[in-house]
Amino acid sequence: MTHPLVIAIDGPAASGKSTLARRVAARYGLRFLDTGLVYRATARRLLDAGDDPADGDAARRHAEALVPFDLDHPHLRGEGIGNVASLVASYPEVRAALLPVQGRFAKEPPGSVLAGRDIGTVVCPDADAKVFVTASIEERARRRTAELRGRGEAPIYDRVLEEIMERDRRDGSRTVAPMAVAADAVVIDTTDLGLDGAFNAVREAIDRRLGRTNRR
Numbered sequence: 001m002t003h004p005l006v007i008a009i010d011g012p013a014a015s016g017k018s019t020l021a022r023r024v025a026a027r028y029g030l031r032f033l034d035t036g037l038v039y040r041a042t043a044r045r046l047l048d049a050g051d052d053p054a055d056g057d058a059a060r061r062h063a064e065a066l067v068p069f070d071l072d073h074p075h076l077r078g079e080g081i082g083n084v085a086s087l088v089a090s091y092p093e094v095r096a097a098l099l100p101v102q103g104r105f106a107k108e109p110p111g112s113v114l115a116g117r118d119i120g121t122v123v124c125p126d127a128d129a130k131v132f133v134t135a136s137i138e139e140r141a142r143r144r145t146a147e148l149r150g151r152g153e154a155p156i157y158d159r160v161l162e163e164i165m166e167r168d169r170r171d172g173s174r175t176v177a178p179m180a181v182a183a184d185a186v187v188i189d190t191t192d193l194g195l196d197g198a199f200n201a202v203r204e205a206i207d208r209r210l211g212r213t214n215r216r
Helices: 017-028 036-048 056-064 068-072 079-088 092-107 119-123 137-150 157-173 195-210
Strands: 005-010 031-034 111-116 129-134 186-189
Touching (some): 005 119, 017 031, 017 111, 017 195, 031 036, 031 092, 036 092, 056 092, 092 119, 119 129, 129 195
Parallel strands (some): 005 111, 005 129, 031 111
C-alpha cells in the first residue's frame, strides 16, 4: 500500500498560498487544510471567551479544546482576527498543542495538501513535495486590500501594508517554528503572475518533484 501523498505549501501572509493549495488539492485528489485556520480558530475561541490574547496559558487551553466545528466559524477571516492569530501562533505551548492535529490530518489517506508557514520545515518535514510561495510585500498588501474590499470591508492600503509587515516580522522571529524556506522547497515568486500563472508554476514544480509528466 502506498503511503499518503503529502504536499507542503508555505509562504508569508497574503502570498496566495491557501488559494493555490486548494487548487493543488483538487488537481491531485487530496484533502486540503489551511493550517492558518487552526490558529485563527484558536484566536476566535479566545476572543469569544473574553480572554486576553497576551495570555499564553489561556491560548494554550483554547488550542487544546479545539474541535473540527471551530474551523467552520463564520468569522475567521479579516485582518483583525489574523493579527490575533499571528500573536497566538507565536506561543510555543500553542504550537505544541496544534502540531499533532496538523500531523494527523496530513497522514490520513489518500494524502493532503497543507498550506502554512512551517509545513515543510516543522509540521511535515518529510513531505513528498514542498513549495514556498512568495510575492513582494507591496503586491501582497494590494491583494489583501482587494480581498477585504471584496468582502464588503473598507481597508486602508497603508494600514494593511503595515499589518503585513508586522506579521512578517512576528512570523519570522518567533523562537519556535519561525517562518522559513525549507532547504528542499521550490521557491515561486508570484509578484508578476496572475492566479492561473501562479498555479501553473506551482503545479509544474510539484510534478517535477514527484517525477510526473506535466499536463495542463
